Amino acid sequence: MDLQVATQAVSSSLPSKECYIITKNTQITEGKMRMGASRILLFLFCAMLTHLVKLALAQRDPYVLYDCSNTGNVSRNGAYRKNVDTLVSSLTSNTQIDYGFYNFSAGENSDRVNAVALCREDLTPTNCRRCVNLAVFELLFRCPTQKEGILWYMNCTLRFSNNSIFGVMQFEPVQHDLLGAVNVTDPSGTFDQVLETLLDRLRSEAAASTSTLRKFATGSASSPHFDIYALLQCTPDLNQQECSDCLNQSIAEIPTCCGSALGVRVLTPSCNLRYENYHFYGSTYEAPPPPSSTLPSPAEGKGSNSSRTIIIVVATIVSAVLMLCIYTSIYLRRRKQRKKVEMNEIKSTESLQFDFSMIRVATDNFSDVNKLGQGGFGSVYKGKFSNGQEIAVKRLSRGSQQGDQEFKNEILLVAKLQHRNLVRLLGFCFEGNERLLVYELMPNASLDCFIFDPSKRLHLDWKIRYKIIMGIARGLQYLHEDSQFRIIHRDLKASNVLLDKEMNPKISDFGMARLFTLDQTQANTRRIVGTYGYMAPEYAMHGHFSVKSDVFSYGVLVLEMVCGRKNNYFQNGENIENLLSHAWKNWREGTPSNLIDSTLRIGSTTEIMRCIHIGLLCVQENTAERPTMASVLLMLNSYSMALSIPSRPAFLMHSSVESDISSNRSFQTSQNEVSMTDPYPR
Template identity: 85%
Template structure:
C-alpha cells in the first residue's frame, strides 16, 4: 500500500504527460514540412511545368485506388514528370483522397518553378520529380518531428523498449508480401506508459530497400530525439512514428509482447509512515513542477510551429512578400485617419505606394487564432486566382507579430453601402445593378468551375462584394473559403461560418456545403439587388417575414412586380422579372433543383433559354438556426447586417 501511492502518482503523471504530447500533436496544422529541390528551375510556361500542374491536380482523382498509394506520370522524354503519393495506412479512401488533394495543391504553391518537390502533411506525402522514382529507395530529404518533453529514465528502460519495438516492426514491415501495403504497427509496455508505433514504406520497394530505409529512420530517432515520448521521422520512401498514445486504428494493432520480461520497480521494505508521507509529498511536488515545465514547453513549441509555418509561407511566395516598413510608410504608420474599417479579424487601412498605387491593408489581430487561419487561406488560395470579378491580393507581410494582407483598393466600397442606403441607391440604376448581378455570377462560375480547383466561398453577401471605380463587382474575403478539387461535389463541417440570411439551410443546420450553398447565397443577393432590401425580418401587414418568404408569396400570387425597388424608375421590366425568377430558382429548398452558376450565367445572358418553375424556397428562420447551436459544433455566424469589416471607403 505504501508503494502503491507512489505508483499511483507516477501513473497520474505519465497520463498527464501523454495528454500533453497528444495535445501538442493534435493542435498542429496538417502541413508539416516541404522541400523544393535546388537541382534547377523551370519556366512556369514550360511543358514540364504544365505537366507538373496537370499531374498534381489529378493525382487523387483515381477513386478506384483505395489502398493509399498513387504513382503516375505525365509527359514524355525530358518533359516527363513522375509523382508518388502515400497516405498513412489506416486512413479511409475518402480521407486519403482529401489529404492528397490538399497536399498536392500546397506543393504546387510552395514549389512553383522547381523540377522536384516533396510535401509532408500529417497523414500523407506527395512528391514529384523529373527522375525515375518508382521502385527506388530515397532517404533524403529527411525530416524529424518531436516534442521538447523528455522522459526522465536513468535506467534506460524506455529507450530500450522503444528500440526493441521499432526493430521488430521494421522486420515485419519489410517482410510484408503485400503488393498494396508495406507497414507494421504494434505497442510495447515501458515502465512509464505504453508505446504505440507505426512504420510504413511505399509498397513499390522490395524487402531490402524497405528495411534499409526504416533502419536509417530508426537511427535518426536515437541521434535526434532520444527519450522523447513522441517522434516522427519522414523520408520520401518510408516513415516511422511512435507515440505515448493510441494514434492509429485499433484494427491495425498487433498484440504487445509479454510485459513479464520488463523490469519493474523494487518494492520497499520496512518503511515507516513518515517516509511514505515524504515520498508522496515529494512525488506531488515533482509532478506539479514537471507539469508546469511541460506546459511552458508546449506553449513554446506552439509558438515555434506558428513561426515555422509563416516562414514556410514566406519562402513559398517571395514574389508576394512586402517589407513591413514599406506598408507602414504607405499607411502613415497605420494612422487612424487611414482607417477604413474594423472587424473580428483586425483593422483595414487605406494606403498608397510611392508609385501612386492605392492599396487596402488588412492588419490582422495579433490575438486572433481565426485570423491565423484566414491569413494562410488568403495567401495560399487567393494569390492563385486571377479573374476580373475577384478582388486581387497584391501581397502580404509577416514580420514579428505583424500579419498583413495587401489588396487592390476598391474606391467605391462594398455593395451593401450602395444597395441598402436610401440616397446612394438612387445612383444605382438597373443598368448598374444588372451589370453587378452578371459580374458576381461570372466570379462564382470561375471559382466553381474554371479555376484550377473548385472553391466554395461560404460567405457570399453584399458586404463581401466590392465595387471598383467603374462599378464592376469583385468578390472578396476568402478567409472562410474551402477548397475542392474538380471531381469533389460536397463536404461536411462542424465549424459553421457565414451570415444569417445568406446561409443555405443544409449548411446552417447540418454542416453540408457544396457549390449549391454558394448558389443559394447568390440567389438571396439577386433578390436583394432587385428589391433594395435586406433578407432580414420585416413587418408586412400583420405578418413578420423575411425577403424570401415575401418574394415567394408575391410570385405565387402573380404580383412579383411588387418586389421591384421603387427607386428603379428606368429599366427593363422583363429583365428585372427574369432576375426575380432566377433568384427564386437559386434559393429553392431542394439542393438538387438549384441551378449551377454556369446555368445561372446562361439564363442571365441568353433569353432563348427557358426557365423552369421554381419550387418553395428554404425559409430559414432565426429560431431554427439558433436552436441548432446546441449541436456539437463550432458556430461562427453573424446577423445579416452591414458587415463590421469594411475594407474600403463608404
C-alpha cells in the same frame, strides 16, 4: 518557473483546491515556452500530479480524517500562509522533543499562526516524527488557503490556527470513524454497560495522568461474548478537569454515532478515543486486526508503511516532473515544426511580401484620416505607394478573433486566384505581431453601401445592377469550376462584393473560404461561419456545405439587387416577413412585380422577372434542385432557355437556427449590416 507558483496558477481551474502541492524546491524552467502552451501543460501536469498524489495519500492511511475551517481564506502568497508553511514544516525539527507533543507559533499580529501536533503515547519518537511529517504534507495539501485546519491520522494529530489554541480545550470540530466496524453479538445485553465502565475508568486515568504518561490511558474489558480494547488521550496542555470534560463529551457521542459497534474513533481537537475488538496499542503501536474485521487497520509496525509512503510520494513527484518535461519538449518541437511549415507555405509567395515600413509610410502611419472602415479582422486603411498606386490595407487587430489561420488562408488562396471579378491581393506583411493584407483599392467601396442606401441606390439603374449580378456569377463560376482548385467561399454577401470605379463587382474576403479537390463535391464542418440571411439551411443547421451553399447566397444577393432591401425581417402590412418569404408569396400569387425596387424606373421588365425567377431557383430548400453557377450564367445569357418552376425556398428563422446549432456545434456569424469589411465573429 517555480512549481508552487505554477500549481497555484492553474488550481482555480481544477475541480478542487487539491492542486496545491508542497514542492517548493522543485524548479521547472523553459525560457521560450509560450504562455498559452505553458498554461495547458501546467494544467495537465497539475491534474496528473493531483491524481497521483491522491493515490499515494490513499496508501498512507485509509482512515485519515480532516477538517478545513470555513472561517475565512487567505492568499497563498500572503504572510499568513508563509508562516503556516514554515511553522508546520518545521514542527519536528526539534529532536529534543521526545514526548509526542509539539507546540509552536510564528508571525505577529494578524499573521500569527499557532500549531500543535500530538502523537499516541505508545509511539517511539522516530515513528512519531514520521507520522507528523506525513500529516504536515497532507494537511497543507487538503487545506491550502484556510486560516485553520486539523488532520487526524490513526496515530497522530496535526492542527494549525490563527487563534490561540495552546491550553484551550476545544471540542469542535468532532469526527466519528467506524473503521469498518461490525456490530457486537451480545446475547447477554451487557455490551453498553461494559463499554461505559471501561471508558469511564480510562477517562479518569487519562485526566489524572502524571507528566510521565501525558494524559493517556489504555485498557481492556472482557465478557463471554466479546473483548474490548480502548485508548483515550488528551493534549498534555489541558488540566485534569478540561481533559475529563473533553473525554466525557466524546463518550457521550457514542450512542448516537456508533451504537453497538466495535472499531470506533471519536476525534476532537483536544482529545480522542478509540476502541476495538483486538489489541491495537502497545510497543509496536499497531497490531493487525483479526480476519473478521471488514476493513483491517493498516499495519504500521516499525514505520514500514510510513517509509513506503514517503517513497511513493517522492517517486510520484519525480515521475510527474519528468513526464511534464517530456511533454513540454514534444509540444515545443511539434509547434516549431508546424510553424516552420506554415512559414514556408507563406514564404512560397514571398514575392508578394511588403516591408512594414513601406506600408506605414503609404498609410501615413495608419492615420485616422485614411481609415476606411472597421471589421472583425481589424481596421481598413487607404494608402498610396510612392509610384502613385492606391491601395487598401487590412490590419489585423491585437484582439481580432480571425487570427493567423484566416490570414494565411487568404494569402495562399487569393494569391493563386486571377479573375476580373475577384479582388486582387497585391501583397501582405508578416512582421512581428503585425499582420497586414494589401489589396487594390476599390473606390466605390462595397455593394451594400449602395444597394441598401436610399440615396445611393438611385445611382444603381437596372443596367448597372444586371452587370453586377452577372459579374458575381462569373466570379463564383471561376471559384467553383475554372480555378486551379474548387473553392467554396462560405460568406458571400453584399458587404463582401467590392465595386471598382466603373462599378464592376469583385468578390472579396476569402478568410473563411474552403478549398476542395476538383472531384470533391461537399464536406462537413463543426465550425459554422457566415452571415444570417445568406447561409444555406443545410449549412446553418447541420454544417454541410458545397458549391450549392454559395449558390444559395448568390440567390439571396440577386433578390436583394432586384428588391433593394436586405434579406432580414420587415413589416409587410400585418405580417412580419423576410425577403425570401416575401418573394415566394408574391411569386405564388402572380404578383412578382411587387418585388421590384421602386427606384427602378427604366429597365427590361423581362430581364428583371427572369432574375427574380433565377434567384428563387437558387434559394430552394432542396440542394439538388438548385442550379450550378454554370447553369445560372446560361440562364442569364440565354433568354430562349426554359427555366424550371422553383420550389419553396428555405425560410431561416433566427431562433430555430440558433437553438439547433448552440446545442452541439461551434457557430460564428457576422451580422448582415452595412460595413466596409465583414464584421466578426462569424
